[in-house]
Amino acid sequence: MNVDLFDFELPEELIAQTPLAERTASRLLMLNKQSGAIEHGAFIDLSSKLHAGDVLVLNDTRVIPARLLGMKQDTGAKIELLLLKQLEDDRWEVLAKPAKRMKIGTVVDFGDNGSGEPLLRATVEEEGEMGARIVRFSYEGIFNELLDQLGEMPLPPYIKERLDEKERYQTVYSKHEGSAAAPTAGLHFTEAFLAELEAKGVELAYITLHVGLGTFRPMSSETVEEHEMHAEYYEISEETAKILQRARDEKRRIIAVGTTSARTLETIGQRFGDEPLQSCNGWTSIFIYPGYTFQLVSGLLTNFHLPKSTLVMLVSALAGREHIMQAYEEAIGKKYRFFSFGDAMFIY
Incomplete structure (x- = not known):
């Protein structure tokens, strides 16, 4: 599969340089992975797409001033x-x-x-x-x-503006230090919005994946299959393993917040197969691209990613390349903000 299949033209002015004043003030593109239907709204509209019994999985890694x-x-x-x-x-x-x-x-x-x-x-x-x-x-x-x-906060190279408030490059639930970059889909949440989702019956579960070298490396091969991912460290607690196992047994939706959470969930899905999920840690170099069969993830909240990146390939594996390319074309046309400090997409 050629890497160029995941290329698109992105105007530079759509690359968000600074975070919004309010974390939840970003826009949200909602994509039905089966039909390809697209809706546009605000981030807080995520609440209307989540139901009691859904499990929202968040990566609680914390960025070090690396x-x-x-x-x-x-x-x-x-x-x-x-x-x-x-x-x-x-x-x-x-x-x-x-x-x-x-x-x-x-x-x-x-x-x-x-x-x-x-x-x-x-x-x-x-x-x-x-x-x-x-x-x-x-x-x-x-x-x-x-x-x-x-140390200084290691902002991605496409962000040229200085970040005055360091905590805006941390999620409000960040806990375990070790990342070279933030799990940026989680930057949209406030403690109040998470509490609102919990009150609705959405279950929160936390995993840890320390984001490493793969975030900064471009695709160096012409074909997708030749690319090798860099290994990143992950941990799943006993409490989270039990939450995920119950959800799987009861066929409830498991929604990953960010591609880091998705990769961690799929790593443990592969690790345990049909056996009960358990607390564990290790290194993952899982590479998810179209043709992949998801083990645990049924939905994904994510930001908009770089052309020809492994992250565009991951979301294409979940929703289909054609649906993703159409959604990205629409997002560019409607001037959504891209990358770390940009707007969000919910694939369900």
Whole structure:
């Protein structure tokens, strides 16, 4: 299957640069995955599409201030590191820029402790592809506190505006630190709107998937089948496993909030098959594209994605490529806002 099947023209002015003042103020395109019927409304209209007994699955990962700006110890050249994945102890997988200056053994310093010594130091131990490096950090004190002091929020490259309020790139239910990017479909929710859905009888369940390198990597192959996804860490609690198992047994709808939740649900669906779902953790590199048979997900709330991206392929697997391309064409025509701070789509 050719990647170009998932291409479309997107005017640059439709890429949302800043979040709306109110989280729930975005627009909502509602797509019936069977018929392809499209409705347009406001995000709060999601309430009318959810029913008592539906399970809404949210990713409670929290973005860390993962972008570090430092200097090479030997030359003073500026280096940017984006933390992607903690491996063990103080070893991390990072994206380095400019990567060509980051050979094995290179040392990069961050901050100043007031005595001319860095607050944080990174030494390159391994080189990977497309700017990836394995570095070991050395420091005194608590790593996360140093990150809060030195790091910046790692906004996607298509967002040029500065984000003044860091919490607007976190969901209101974010809990477990570890992501290099936000699960952006969840940014639309407020605590009040979630409480309103619960009062209606919608059941909330939380999973964790730490968003990593795959979010920043474009498709590098010409065919869909050749693409390899980067592994990301996930966790499912015992409470969530029981909620999902009851919903599956009773044939109630399981609605994923965001593609990260969808990928996690489908990972455990494949992991346990027809056996009872259990609490678990691990790494997933699941790649969902048309032809895939969904195990658990029956509906999806998501934002609008990049042309030719793995995320457009995932939503096309759920609703059909033709329905998705038609919906995107209509969204562009009606000037919906795209990507991380943009509007939402509900596939049901």
